[in-house]
Amino acid sequence: MNNRNQTTEFILLGLSSLPVHQRLLFVVFLLMYFTTLLGDVAIITVIKMDAQLHSPMFFFLCHFSFVDICVVSITVPQLLIILLSERKSISFSACIAQLFFFLWICNMEFFLLASMAYDRYVAICRPLHYTMVVSKNVCVQMVTVSWVVTALHALLHTLMTSHLSFCASNIIHHFFCDVPPLLKLSCSDISINELVIFTEGGLMLLCPLIFITVSYVGIIxxxxxxxxxxxxxxxxxxxxxxxxxxxxxxxxxxFMYFRPSTSFALDYDRVVSVVYTILIPMANPFIYSLRNKDVKMALQKAFGRAKMSCKM
Known part of the structure; x- marks a missing residue:
């Protein structure tokens, strides 16, 4: 921790200060959390158990489900604690650790989306070469490189944020530790941080997006x-x-990250954060995996075997 940091803990305000709203939100987000866990665990289990799903597309889907589990597990438990208890504080070290893992996992989602786009491109545009181009080794290498690159990216922004001074207010208008609310809270010069977000951070998001766009141009x-x-x-x-x-x-x-810190609207930012940290991970099994005919057939087989085992 930098010596200039006089703050040893932060206060997370969460989503609402009204007790009635807090109890209702606690129940809603707890149900959403368990729905996400059950949906993604079911997808991973089915893919691992069914030999017909041992293909590159489902390999990436399996990792995507695991990343979704990580995203909600990093943010939702902290939100539930804030909603349920009177104590809304989080230590400086815990806040920085949460920031690192959130940035790491969140950026991993974009690299996996790019890998899926590449898989769909080869499957549709070069079907005869699919097994050779998208081999198991290639898939493993793509995922491994993605984990390493996103970890370095998260480490860079975490270190830069941890070296800021937080000598005034320690109240974070958010439900978890993220870069924008921490920058807004800092009394240091954050121009370098914003520059790195727009350059290196922009590159981290634009590279997968360009890859996805080129893939879809070929697909269409x-x-x-x-x-x-x-x-x-x-x-x-x-x-x-x-x-x-x-x-x-x-x-x-x-919308969340690529704006000047002076334009942050706290209520809107929290709503947007709920969308991409809770709602989208919960919807992923239904949007992507459970709409797939092969996954649905595998789930039906799994439930059928489970029912037979119960009867026996």
Whole structure:
């Protein structure tokens, strides 16, 4: 911890200060948390157990479900504690640790979305070379590089934030430790932090986005060459869920981070944060995985085997 930091703990205000709202929100977010865990654990379990799902697309889906579990586990338990207890404080070291893991996991989602886009591009545009181009080793290398790059990115921003001075107020108008509310709270010069967010942070988001855009240009041009309407519809349906996630993630994150700190609207920021840290991870199993015919068939088989075991 930097010697200039006079703050040893922060106060997280959460989403509402009214007791009635807090109890209601506690129940709602607890149900959402367990729904996310159950949905993503079910997806991971089914993919691991069903040999027919041991393909590159489901390999990335498995990692995406794991990342969703991590995202909600980093943010929601802290929110539930704030809503349930009178004590809303978090130590400086715990806040910085939460910031690091949140930045790491959140950015990992964008790299996984880019990997999924590449998988769909090869499957639709180069189907004869699919098994050779998107091999198991290639998938493992893509995921490994993504984990390392996003960890370094998170470490950079965490270290820069931890070296700021927080000598005035220690009240964070948020429900977890994130970069924008901490920058707004700091009494240091944050121009370097904002510059790094717009340059290095922008590069971290734009690289996957450019990769996704190029992949979709190739996908759409290939689909438009398909003569049958049924064939086009089937090809588009394999990409619609992925495109929905890309739009939701990038829309909310660009709104949250790529603005000057003076334009932060606290209430709007908290709502947007709820969208991409809680709502989207909860919806992912339904938006992406559970709309997939192969996953639904695998789930039906798993439930069928479980029912037979119970009867026996």
């Amino acid at each position: 041009s290939t689909i438009l060459k398909i003569r049958s309407i049924e064939g086009r519809s089937k090809a588009f349906s394999t990409c619609s869920s992925h495109f929905t996630l890309v739009a939701l993630f990038y829309g909310s994150v660009f």
